[in-house]
Amino acid sequence: MDSEEENNMIVTFLPQNIKQQVHKKDYLLNIASKANIMIDGNCGGKKNCGKCKVQVVSGVIAPLSSEEISILTEKEIKEGYRLACHLMVEDDLVVQVPQINNNISRKTKLTWMPENLSLKASIKKYFVKIDKASLQNQVSDSDRILKVLPEKGVAISPFLLVNMPRLLEESDPQITVTVKDNLIIDLEIGDTTSHCYGIAFDIGTTTVVGMLWDLNEGKMIGASALTNPQSIFGADVISRIHFSSSDPNNLLIMKTKIKECFNHIIKDFISLYNINNMHIYEATVVGNTTMSHLFMGVDPTQLSRSPFVPVFCMPIDLPGKDMEVNINPLGNVHLLPNIAGHVGSDMVGVLLASDIMELEGINLAIDVGTNGEIVLSQKGRVFACSTAAGPAFEGASIYQGMRAASGAIEGAHIHYGELILKVIDDTEPIGICGSGLIDITAELLNIGIIDHTGKLMDENWAIENNIDTSLAKRLRKGKNGKEFVLFWLEGQEDIVITQKDIREVQLAKGAIYGGIVIMLSELGLQVKDLDKIILAGAFGNYIKKESALGIGLFPKISLDKIISMGNAAGVGASMALLSLEDRKKAHEQARKVEHIELSGHSDFQTEYIKAMNFPKEV
């Protein structure tokens, strides 16, 4: 009893002023998770990314760990900053949490949608008048409903029986019958046939997008995006897998978080568009294989170790009630099939949306999400692989990297010796996101401040080589080695790109380029044979194609042959929602894809290393 009393502590999180009771010593990051406080935890509890900084306002705290001393700046230490993953809470504590912009600042949109969208949804609604029972018409309630239905060979879900007597008790019952795949899944008093909705979900590692569709009209009503709430347990899939497997309860937390996120999006749709969640009859879901596993509550551990085999690839159908997704409880949640351990149903969505398997010529689709997934198609055959490209472009392994949120440098341009930055929401910059990183690298390569081996020059070299002073003075030696200052901040840490950041870009782009070369070689082809490159993923939308070619992210090809498709995975999920034929096609296509495991490919290491250098002729 004594120890219990001793350990009854309160942690207060500012600025929300949320208080969390704690019964035993625990790390602040875990306590924050229980309180539903979003703290960036990029490394998923490995304790080495340094992203989970919080400022201690008051309370007796344990001394700094050696890792905190090495990761935090002197200034930060003076100001009371600590790493939430390292700080063991042993007494009442008040902490200030740096705010993560949880709303995606870039407007969520499907930049592209195929024309002549096929509409063949699985839901049909009928408004019918039910005969009264009598001694001469002694037919059960359920059989009288089936009798007047225009569709025959239909069954009634047993779950509807409980409410059936109430529906038919009126003197002249007129009801709406909702049929899905020969099963009646809802019965309602009155005419609700005009309300028939579905949602396509795209579970990105970073962002979860929901698209609400009118299934009668085949029209999108709206879209909504939220930061994937699993992000607080790790920025990339490997960190999430690590977190999920480190404690049996964590897997459940991950599952619950993503279901909560879905239900949050649904709640938004309900209030924004004044609809009833009972009228949402289907949801399709795409995501990478780890996201699919976590969504099903399936341990993804084996995805993090060779031979990277998923527990399942098959498409899954389960009612809303069993999936804990707040659509109609008998409505269907359809998870599209995965292809391999790191080529998920999001890529199946890309295949469907791009129709790449039907295109003439030799075509490449790249989804530079948190993982770089690549598909190569030559009519008749399709190869897919995944590369560990994402963390750099999503900000995780970059010193001041961040997601594409407010304050991120998303673009850069050197104009007559002046560095011009493009910052999301036009604020003072606080970090660099993927498109900014590529632009900066390309521009610095262009003027020679970075050479083709990735070496960042120093100020002396710049002066000797007649680089503008305004740029030369940005080259300096910081606490992490050589760096180039992007933005000076008064009294705070300047925004910089470091030599190490550039190495991370090289690793990422080398992996993607190397993967492309290996896939082409499987078909006996070379990079020059490529007809088209399709960029999928939000990242592909914001990337400057010239910069991407400039750093050699993918093979040199004329700009008009590079097509940005935006959230192609989401488009694919929408197509599978709207059309059962498209859904079937997606299943068939997923089975046809030949997966190439780069880690098991003898030539990959060679190609990877070759591709790490930047192109010489920029």
Next chain:
Amino acid sequence: MDSEEENNMIVTFLPQNIKQQVHKKDYLLNIASKANIMIDGNCGGKKNCGKCKVQVVSGVIAPLSSEEISILTEKEIKEGYRLACHLMVEDDLVVQVPQINNNISRKTKLTWMPENLSLKASIKKYFVKIDKASLQNQVSDSDRILKVLPEKGVAISPFLLVNMPRLLEESDPQITVTVKDNLIIDLEIGDTTSHCYGIAFDIGTTTVVGMLWDLNEGKMIGASALTNPQSIFGADVISRIHFSSSDPNNLLIMKTKIKECFNHIIKDFISLYNINNMHIYEATVVGNTTMSHLFMGVDPTQLSRSPFVPVFCMPIDLPGKDMEVNINPLGNVHLLPNIAGHVGSDMVGVLLASDIMELEGINLAIDVGTNGEIVLSQKGRVFACSTAAGPAFEGASIYQGMRAASGAIEGAHIHYGELILKVIDDTEPIGICGSGLIDITAELLNIGIIDHTGKLMDENWAIENNIDTSLAKRLRKGKNGKEFVLFWLEGQEDIVITQKDIREVQLAKGAIYGGIVIMLSELGLQVKDLDKIILAGAFGNYIKKESALGIGLFPKISLDKIISMGNAAGVGASMALLSLEDRKKAHEQARKVEHIELSGHSDFQTEYIKAMNFPKEV
């Protein structure tokens, strides 16, 4: 707060010494139900049957109601007996509850089982060795399982994914795969193929029977029977419907009670036969239409009023987890279809077991359960009807009527002027059950103490007509009018049959006989045309055929043409469990039956009244 404190009472039920806390005034019968105490409540809360007697041991109690004064004997009142449905509890109370024999004393058996029982169960189990994944065999866990399965075109239930990684983590995984209708519903480490079970349930209004089958061998392992726990809320279906519809919570109570009963039977099987409930893959269920509705939690109110239309007749399949029945959670619970409001799936079981629809000639099947359900078949056509026959034969409307439990007079015979009683368990008699009632009536008819109009003679008549003195002296006038003493009890109420009881027998047998005549008339036939009478139901097993013919329960036919089939409904449920072909046949047969609603038939009232008299030539 005051009123809460005032109303915090404890009711103690003896002999179990179970204490129930009560927070507000309530009737003792309701409090007993919450405490799971079985008190007979035949009338379902209508407060007029007088069966729910309890003896108050201590406590301040409300005065007797006028109904209690009229129903209870003076002696009972003196001894502190009260009716639980009338006694409002306002203070701490200790009561002695007369014990109901909850175990069926007559050994549960399927007296008859068709030869050449068809075995084509829906479950198949395979013991297979799963390949290890490798970079050369980068196939998902689920696909590697499907690959080695001899059966093709099979899918895996998504609910199995969560445990799949654990199953395959061994170095040389060998697992048992259980397939039901092309869906894998279980995966287990090791070889469990020899364990494959199913249960056939028969929900009688009075008794619930479960039969455990080995689905590999097609052999019955054992059977178990329990009093239907809903009995405490009413002896017959009408009382149960009344109780279910009198409070929204009552419907849930009824559903929960029957599920608990199933799970009790399953628990018994598990411990008796040392099996794992995960290896019970299917359960089939039959019962009358009210029992089917209550099992599904569906309000049966409309079954109690014209036009007596059920909410559903269709067969139902739902997984164990959704049915709240503790078989394998993905195992299937199959409820056989009903035919009409008072012709249930139990009669569908009788059709299947008796194969009456395929028999040559004109055949009749009668299930004298709580309701008398009758089927008439002439090759090609089948009619069914139900009659309100049951309550008398199940003891409900009989003054000292009781179920066929320990102490019930189950048979009677007059031998050289002596009345010889047959009592269940050879104890002192405490009441009369159905077969005893028929025997007594037939014997008294035979010697003229009852005439063909049903009139019970008095002692004077008996002496004048040379009836043995030992019998004549049994005729007397009691507090309920004329009666015949069956057994004298020292210091307690004697066991008697009253004039009113005989009228109840006449009503019941008139209804059955009248129903038979109406059904025959639909085919242009008369009672003399009948080829066979099949008696279904436990009652049919214990009935003395001569007595049944003696009182004119059914048409006069030679004794060898009357066949007792015992629990034919249970046999039918077992056949539907063992063979998918038989199950399909049962569904088809249910649809072919033409239901005759006697209450809507113009000639029924005439035939009913005609049939109320006993046969003249006994």
